[in-house]
Amino acid sequence: MLNGIPINFYIMLSAVLFIIGVVGVMARRNAIIIFMCIELMLNAVNLLLVAFSTLHNDASGQVFVFFIMAVAAAEVAVGLAILSMVYRNFKTIDIDLLSRLKN
Amino acid sequence: MLGYTITQWLFGILSFLAIMFALMVVFTRNPVNSVLYLVLTFFCIAGHYLLLNAQFLAVVHIVVYAGAIMVLFLFIIMLMNLNADTEPRKHIATRLIAGTIGGMLLFVMVGALKGSEQLQLVHGGSSQIGLVKNLGKVLFSEFLFPFEIASILLLAALVGAIMIGKRDTNINSKETN
Numbered sequence: 562m563l564n565g566i567p568i569n570f571y572i573m574l575s576a577v578l579f580i581i582g583v584v585g586v587m588a589r590r591n592a593i594i595i596f597m598c599i600e601l602m603l604n605a606v607n608l609l610l611v612a613f614s615t616l617h618n619d620a621s622g623q624v625f626v627f628f629i630m631a632v633a634a635a636e637v638a639v640g641l642a643i644l645s646m647v648y649r650n651f652k653t654i655d656i657d658l659l660s661r662l663k664n
Numbered sequence: 665m666l667g668y669t670i671t672q673w674l675f676g677i678l679s680f681l682a683i684m685f686a687l688m689v690v691f692t693r694n695p696v697n698s699v700l701y702l703v704l705t706f707f708c709i710a711g712h713y714l715l716l717n718a719q720f721l722a723v724v725h726i727v728v729y730a731g732a733i734m735v736l737f738l739f740i741i742m743l744m745n746l747n748a749d750t751e752p753r754k755h756i757a758t759r760l761i762a763g764t765i766g767g768m769l770l771f772v773m774v775g776a777l778k779g780s781e782q783l784q785l786v787h788g789g790s791s792q793i794g795l796v797k798n799l800g801k802v803l804f805s806e807f808l809f810p811f812e813i814a815s816i817l818l819l820a821a822l823v824g825a826i827m828i829g830k831r832d833t834n835i836n837s838k839e840t841n
Contacts (some may be wrong), residue, residue, distance in 0.1 A: 566715075569777060574679050574712075574792045578686055580766045585690035587762035590754050592705040593741055595696055597702050600733065601686055604709050607725075615716045620793045620802040623721050627803065630728050630816045635821030637733050641740050642829040648744050649831075657754070 570610035578605035592654040596637065603633050628663055674715060682708035693753075695746045696738065703734050718794035 578601060585598030607626045614622025648654050668676075685705040692698050706729045713722035750777060754762075792798055 565671050566675050570679075571673065572777055573774070574682070576770065576777075577683055580770045580773070581686045581690060582760050583769060584766035587765065588690065588754060591695060591746070591751060593737060593746070594689075594698055597689060597698060597737065597751045598809060599759070600704065600729075601689065601702065604706065608709055608712055611713055611718050611721060613714050614793070615718065618793060620799055621806070623794060624803050624807050625800055626721055627799075628725070628807075628810060628814055630724065631818060634728060634733060635817055638821050638825040639828065641736055642825040645740060645743065646828055647800075652783055654744065654746075 568612060568616050573607060575605040575609040575612075578602075578608070579593070590655050590657050592647075592656050592659070593641075595656065596640055596644075600633065603629060678708050678711045678715070682712070694752050695741045697749065698739050699734055702737075703730050706730050706734070713794075716794070720794055720796045720799055721823070778784060805812060 582598040582600075582602035582605065582650065585601065588596050589595060589598070607629055610622045610626050610629075613618065644654055651659065653659070656662075680838045682705055685708060688701040688707065689698050692701060706725065708724040710725045710730075713719075713725060
């Protein structure tokens with residue numbers, strides 16, 4: 562029990578959030594939405610890390626979440642810069658149209 | 665209330681809202697609405713952090729995600745002038761396949777979890793580890809080297825984003841000439 566909540570519920574919640582992110586990546590064509598779904602997946606993992614950190618009474622898991630947040634921020638900054646550059650050159654961010662890379 | 669404690673009620677409500685808003689992120693056609701639903705999802709996750717006694721992390725989560733990253737997303741979407749009319753849609757078969765794969769993945773994960781017994785919480789002083797004093801001690805003693813590496817990573821991302829986003833003057837000057 563974890564504050565009266567079993568750890569299994571947190572694992573279920575994280576799995577559902579992660580899979581919503583996976584489905585979003587597969588089902589959408591807008592590259593920005595795909596980035597947002599990746600953020601959703603990262604957050605599902607963060608939530609599980611914090612849950613296990615509280616379960617084991619160990620602060621290391623919460624420190625890992627800090628590092629994941631830093632990496633996510635760096636990833637979003639570079640990714641959105643690339644996307645804005647792509648939009649400037651091709652006038653679209655539809656990944657099915659961008660999949661050819663050339664011409 | 666029906667044999668559940670207030671924490672359990674809060675967990676249920678926050679989980680329901682988080683999953684609903686996450687679904688809306690995927691199924692809303694307008695990208696601006698998707699960003700706003702994602703912000704609401706992040707607030708629900710911050711509420712979960714509070715329930716888990718990770719108070720400092722909840723505040724940092726709201727500041728970093730809802731305050732910084734989502735504003736960046738919104739800024740880029742408004743810069744590109746995207747809305748529901750310009751939103752490209754995948755073929756219906758592709759979306760059905762994506763939903764099927766997601767459902768099967770969820771089935772596998774739930775099945776893998778089915779046999780595991782419920783873990784027990786180690787009690788004692790657990791409300792203190794999420795405070796900034798304790799986290800700072802761990803971060804600056806045990807994880808000092810990864811912390812410095814993270815700062816270098818952020819610096820590299822900063823320089824890289826500026827270099828990528830900068831208008832390429834050489835190509836433009838060649839085109840005008």
